[in-house]
Amino acid sequence: MKIKSLHIKGFRNFDDCKVELDKHTLMVGENDVGKSNLIHALRLLFDPSLSSRDFELDESNFNVASRSSEISITVKIVDADEACLKSAFKSSRSDDGTVYIRFEARKNDEYRFLTGPCLKELQESKNRYYIQYLQMEYVGSTRDLSTFLQRQQNRLLTVARSQRTDDEEQEDRAALTAIQTQIDSLNNAINELHYISDSLNVVNERMKALTALNADHQIQLVAGNTDAGILVDNLKLAYLSGDAPLTFGGDGRRNQLYFATWLSKHELVPGSQREKVVFYAVEEPEAHLHPQQQRRLSEYLSSSLNDQILMTTHSPQILARYTDGRIIRLTKDPERQVTKALSCSTMTDEALGKFGYRLNSITSEVFFRAVFSSWRDLQKYYCTLH
Numbered sequence: 001m002k003i004k005s006l007h008i009k010g011f012r013n014f015d016d017c018k019v020e021l022d023k024h025t026l027m028v029g030e031n032d033v034g035k036s037n038l039i040h041a042l043r044l045l046f047d048p049s050l051s052s053r054d055f056e057l058d059e060s061n062f063n064v065a066s067r068s069s070e071i072s073i074t075v076k077i078v079d080a081d082e083a084c085l086k087s088a089f090k091s092s093r094s095d096d097g098t099v100y101i102r103f104e105a106r107k108n109d110e111y112r113f114l115t116g117p118c119l120k121e122l123q124e125s126k127n128r129y130y131i132q133y134l135q136m137e138y139v140g141s142t143r144d145l146s147t148f149l150q151r152q153q154n155r156l157l158t159v160a161r162s163q164r165t166d167d168e169e170q171e172d173r174a175a176l177t178a179i180q181t182q183i184d185s186l187n188n189a190i191n192e193l194h195y196i197s198d199s200l201n202v203v204n205e206r207m208k209a210l211t212a213l214n215a216d217h218q219i220q221l222v223a224g225n226t227d228a229g230i231l232v233d234n235l236k237l238a239y240l241s242g243d244a245p246l247t248f249g250g251d252g253r254r255n256q257l258y259f260a261t262w263l264s265k266h267e268l269v270p271g272s273q274r275e276k277v278v279f280y281a282v283e284e285p286e287a288h289l290h291p292q293q294q295r296r297l298s299e300y301l302s303s304s305l306n307d308q309i310l311m312t313t314h315s316p317q318i319l320a321r322y323t324d325g326r327i328i329r330l331t332k333d334p335e336r337q338v339t340k341a342l343s344c345s346t347m348t349d350e351a352l353g354k355f356g357y358r359l360n361s362i363t364s365e366v367f368f369r370a371v372f373s374s375w376r377d378l379q380k381y382y383c384t385l386h
Contacts, residue, residue, distance in 0.1 A: 021310065069106060098118070
């Protein structure tokens with residue numbers, strides 16, 4: 001499955017803008033040009049974290065320049081051949097695997113979703129019934145890395161647990177029983193330390209004096225959770241350098257760890273076993289990373305990820321190593337103050353492919369500010385060489 005195109009009308013700073021997407025798509029542009037707004041348009045269609053309240057758009061969501069009173073967000077999906085998508089869309093899917101999905105809203109009126117095999121056969125739906133099988137995973141630029149890491153760690157463990165064989169599950173159950181015995185032994189040993197025992201004796205005496213019906217209760221200091229299963233589920237990721245574990249205090253390393261756990265979760269489940277299709281939108285993957293690390297991350301995400309991904313960036317380093325995919329520049333129309341998209345053509349893609357090995361942080365910055373401003377000039381130059 002791939003989202004082939006996105007057509008936005010009347011939404012925020014988009015009057016009427018159509019964007020062609022690829023399996024890997026990178027969006028660049030100045031601040032306030034609409035990169036986050038474009039991603040939010042996709043979120044309205046596919047992000048499971050949004051609720052019905054998020055679809056009730058206020059006046060600020062309607063394009064001011066065109067004085068639009070209507071919003072339309074349409075995606076074209078191709079190759080929707082996964083079993084779960086065939087089941088989800090049924091009559092809304094054409095024989096060649098094409099599906100259209102649209103969100104419509106009017107000022108001070110209700111919103112609606114529509115799906116169909118072509119634009120002329122869209123049928124209304126009161127909700128995103130397909131979201132159970134087709135979802136977008138969104139990573140915002142202001143992400144709370146600690147929260148994201150904990151969530152991704154829990155998801156990773158859940159997926160890995162579900163992939164175990166019966167024999168592995170039995171072995172793990174026996175291992176947890178052994179770990180529980182070791183935890184109990186460790187906690188008993190800790191509480192036998194003189195300074196711990198002496199301090200807790202005083203506390204326990206005070207508790208007996210202060211409370212009733214708790215004579216058989218004892219306060220102890222414990223190492224982590226006393227339940228082995230809960231302890232394992234709440235383990236913290238650490239980064240080993242030699243034998244010494246390092247905590248992930250820096251946001252740069254946390255950012256890398258987030259992507260590593262996020263990608264690993266999906267690698268554990270073969271595509272044929274997935275019960276839903278997920279694509280990704282990542283804002284500013286370069287956050288908190290050194291330029292060398294930015295280039296490495298960009299190279300991996302653009303060339304090694306099997307699923308569809310849409311990224312936004314302000315970093316020439318990300319652009320310098322974006323080796324496989326489409327690049328889109330969003331820019332404002334100076335007269336109408338609306339956003340338009342300049343997307344690579346096939347010829348430009350080929351020209352960039354030949355030029356790509358020359359890109360570094362300096363030439364990428366030039367590419368951001370100059371070359372992207374005139375694809376036609378680049379194409380004409382390329383044609384004169386052939």
